[in-house]
Amino acid sequence: MTTHYLVLSVLLFTIGAVGVLIRRNAIVAFMCVELMLNACNLAFVTFARQHGNLDGQIIAFFVMVVAAAEVVVGLAIIVTIFRTRRSASIDDANLLKY
Amino acid sequence: MELYVPILVLAVLAAGFAIFSVSIAPFTGPKRWNRAKLDAYECGIDPTPQPVGGGRFPLKYMITAMLFIVFDIEIIFLYPWAVAFDKLGLFGLVEMVLFIVTVLVAYAYVWRRKGLDWD
Amino acid sequence: MNDIAAPTIEYGQLAPMLLVFGAAVLGVLVEAFAPRYLRRSIHIPLTLAALVGSFALVLVQVFVSGVPTSPAAMGAVAVDGPTLFLWGVIAALAFVSVLLINDEDNFVAQAAAVPGSADEEDAEIAGFSQTEVYPLVLFAVGGMLLFTASNDLLIMFVALEVMSLPLYLLCGLARRRRLLSQEAAVKYFLLGAFSSAFFLFGMAMVYGFAGSVGLSDINAALPNVGGQEPLLVLGTALLGVGLLFKIGAAPFQAWKPDVYQGAPTPITALMASGTLVAAFGALLRVFWVALGNFDWDWRPVMWGVAILTMVAGAILAITQTDIKRMLAYSSIAHAGFLLTGVIATGAAEQNRDALSGILFYLLVYGITTVGAFAIVTMVRDAGGEAGHLSRWAGLGKRSPMLAGVFAFFLLAFAGIPLTSGFFGKYAVFSAAVAGGVLPLVLVGVVSSAIAAFFYVRVIVLMFFSDPAADGPTVVGPSVGTASVVAVAAAATVVLGVFPEPMLDLADKAASALFVR
Numbered sequence: 001m002t003t004h005y006l007v008l009s010v011l012l013f014t015i016g017a018v019g020v021l022i023r024r025n026a027i028v029a030f031m032c033v034e035l036m037l038n039a040c041n042l043a044f045v046t047f048a049r050q051h052g053n054l055d056g057q058i059i060a061f062f063v064m065v066v067a068a069a070e071v072v073v074g075l076a077i078i079v080t081i082f083r084t085r086r087s088a089s090i091d092d093a094n095l096l097k098y
Numbered sequence: 099m100e101l102y103v104p105i106l107v108l109a110v111l112a113a114g115f116a117i118f119s120v121s122i123a124p125f126t127g128p129k130r131w132n133r134a135k136l137d138a139y140e141c142g143i144d145p146t147p148q149p150v151g152g153g154r155f156p157l158k159y160m161i162t163a164m165l166f167i168v169f170d171i172e173i174i175f176l177y178p179w180a181v182a183f184d185k186l187g188l189f190g191l192v193e194m195v196l197f198i199v200t201v202l203v204a205y206a207y208v209w210r211r212k213g214l215d216w217d
Numbered sequence: 218m219n220d221i222a223a224p225t226i227e228y229g230q231l232a233p234m235l236l237v238f239g240a241a242v243l244g245v246l247v248e249a250f251a252p253r254y255l256r257r258s259i260h261i262p263l264t265l266a267a268l269v270g271s272f273a274l275v276l277v278q279v280f281v282s283g284v285p286t287s288p289a290a291m292g293a294v295a296v297d298g299p300t301l302f303l304w305g306v307i308a309a310l311a312f313v314s315v316l317l318i319n320d321e322d323n324f325v326a327q328a329a330a331v332p333g334s335a336d337e338e339d340a341e342i343a344g345f346s347q348t349e350v351y352p353l354v355l356f357a358v359g360g361m362l363l364f365t366a367s368n369d370l371l372i373m374f375v376a377l378e379v380m381s382l383p384l385y386l387l388c389g390l391a392r393r394r395r396l397l398s399q400e401a402a403v404k405y406f407l408l409g410a411f412s413s414a415f416f417l418f419g420m421a422m423v424y425g426f427a428g429s430v431g432l433s434d435i436n437a438a439l440p441n442v443g444g445q446e447p448l449l450v451l452g453t454a455l456l457g458v459g460l461l462f463k464i465g466a467a468p469f470q471a472w473k474p475d476v477y478q479g480a481p482t483p484i485t486a487l488m489a490s491g492t493l494v495a496a497f498g499a500l501l502r503v504f505w506v507a508l509g510n511f512d513w514d515w516r517p518v519m520w521g522v523a524i525l526t527m528v529a530g531a532i533l534a535i536t537q538t539d540i541k542r543m544l545a546y547s548s549i550a551h552a553g554f555l556l557t558g559v560i561a562t563g564a565a566e567q568n569r570d571a572l573s574g575i576l577f578y579l580l581v582y583g584i585t586t587v588g589a590f591a592i593v594t595m596v597r598d599a600g601g602e603a604g605h606l607s608r609w610a611g612l613g614k615r616s617p618m619l620a621g622v623f624a625f626f627l628l629a630f631a632g633i634p635l636t637s638g639f640f641g642k643y644a645v646f647s648a649a650v651a652g653g654v655l656p657l658v659l660v661g662v663v664s665s666a667i668a669a670f671f672y673v674r675v676i677v678l679m680f681f682s683d684p685a686a687d688g689p690t691v692v693g694p695s696v697g698t699a700s701v702v703a704v705a706a707a708a709t710v711v712l713g714v715f716p717e718p719m720l721d722l723a724d725k726a727a728s729a730l731f732v733r
Binding site: 006009013016017020026029030033036037039040043044046047050051053055056059062063066069070073074076077078080081083084085 | 389395396399411
Binding site: 061071076079 | 157160164167168170171172174175177178
């Protein structure tokens with residue numbers, strides 16, 4: 001019964017992870033990270049249902065708050081570098097190497 | 099199942115009201131046409147040509163959106179507390195007040211640093 | 218409906234951490250209400266006092282009220298021997314790092330101003346400074362304290378973020394080479410967020426397996442693993458990815474050199490010392506307390522990670538031409554050495570030796586690292602710190618004192634006898650041998666030798682090559698920086714010559730292992 005939700009959650013997580021790896025725009029990569037966090041939330045709520053305790057639902061609340069804080073910090077950093085470089089492409093960020 | 103009957107009734111009432119009002123309006127309302135009314139609706143402003151990709155917005159939109167998200171999501175913790183308020187008693191109240199005070203500190207920072215001013 | 222019993226919270230046990238968080242919140246209020254010219258002079262005493270107070274409260278718990286024997290806050294936070302030891306270490310390291318951070322011109326005048334713009338010039342002329350640095354550092358330190366002590370995966374995840382989010386921001390605040398600094402912040406942020414998502418999914422899987430995220434509950438659920446292995450194995454692997462990323466173990470080490478190079482050097486010092494200590498505390502807790510009886514499954518993978526980390530850290534360091542990147546790869550290699558101790562689990566006696574070795578190693582490595590980065594801040598070109606190794610040529614002839622101390626720190630990293638690094642490595646490796654991971658220790662010794670090669674190469678470069686005519690200047694250190702170097706050098710000597718008291722303390726802290 002809950003298996004479908006788990007499969008969906010794993011799929012979403014994988015889509016997010018692949019997105020982070022292949023997308024070149026920092027904002028899009030970051031949105032993919034958020035997708036991964038939300039996939040985790042789905043898994044938590046599913047397991048909460050399966051185990052019949054509420055821990056997973058409360059954890060989902062915490063994850064949402066942490067994700068919101070992460071959005072704010074992340075967008076601040078990305079906007080700052082965008083204003084400097086006029087580009088949010090990760091490929092353009094190539095000063096640090098070797 | 100009986101639990102859901104009121105919700106169903108409400109849904110039917112709401113849908114019925116919406117369909118009724120929208121379909122009756124063209125027959126009963128006055129018709130005064132002008133150019134602005136025939137344009138695409140854009141918050142009452144004359145529509146302007148949009149650059150590809152939506153164009154660029156000033157940063158202050160982003161700052162407002164970010165502040166909204168942070169303070170909005172903090173409130174999520176009030177829901178479980180509100181549900182169990184009577185059982186948690188004084189302890190829960192004190193903890194929640196501490197939490198809100200902490201959020202207020204962040205709010206004070208935003209306010210004093212003019213994060214809430216539009217211009 | 219049954220009544221919910223109000224939870225109990227042992228405020229006394231949590232006091233060292235609550236003090237740091239409280240001071241951070243006060244710091245935000247200072248930012249909000251104090252006039253600009255006063256802020257710095259309020260922040261510095263506040264920040265230092267909070268860290269000293271936190272350290273003192275740790276001492277009070279250790280020597281007066283006694284080490285607690287059961288977890289606090291309904292089992293969410295475990296303030297046990299190892300936690301108290303690491304809390305003391307983190308508070309001390311944060312204190313010296315703040316002395317370094319306090320050194321005026323490492324931070325940007327106005328982070329929001331575009332580099333090279335008129336806004337930035339105005340901000341610099343007006344003498345602005347981004348004093349938010351201090352509360353951000355305190356939040357990060359508070360997160361580190363909670364990270365080592367969390368006895369519950371949810372608390373651990375929140376602590377991980379509380380520690381990381383301020384550090385992402387701090388990375389982007391360097392005053393010079395701002396493009397580099399901002400790039401480091403973006404990279405650190407994206408990779409950090411990516412890895413914490415993995416941690417979170419691992420947590421979801423483990424929750425699915427055990428029905429709880431408390432470390433001791435997970436341990437208790439291990440015997441009933443029948444049919445649930447995929448969840449547990451996947452969860453363990455993903456939790457491991459998140460934690461190993463934070464300690465910079467290979468293959469998750471890619472961020473470390475970039476971030477260490479781009480971040481303002483005082484922040485690099487804080488990350489290289491405090492974050493590593495905190496992350497090892499959390500790693501030990503997850504893999505020993507929660508998954509200790511599952512070690513037949515995670516140990517082979519951890520073997521591979523440890524070998525890869527040691528070898529990659531040592532070999533890649535040789536090819537570096539930037540001093541901060543070199544120190545970053547050195548930090549990766551040291552993380553690998555520490556991992557050998559994590560793997561050496563077994564009977565309680567072995568665990569105790571391995572744990573006390575790791576605790577001691579973290580202390581000596583952290584303090585030497587802060588000292589080394591303090592020296593990096595003092596060697597400057599016109600455009601800021603002289604990072605390139607070629608600029609360090611002949612430094613020993615121009616300022617023998619500074620180059621001598623730096624050489625001493627490098628020897629301590631290499632683990633030469635009579636430095637603290639020797640006893641650190643000895644403690645961990647001997648525990649690892651006793652724990653039956655001899656091949657791993659051999660790899661460790663070989664990569665130590667490779668690592669010693671590049672440390673010695675820097676020393677040779679400083680003392681036996683001719684200084685360039687337009688070489689970097691060595692700035693006269695401020696009182697803060699000078700005392701950081703002095704403290705780090707003194708600690709490296711004292712712990713290298715006379716380590717017994719501290720080894721005893723680490724041993725005592727490890728004696729009861731982790732409370733469950």
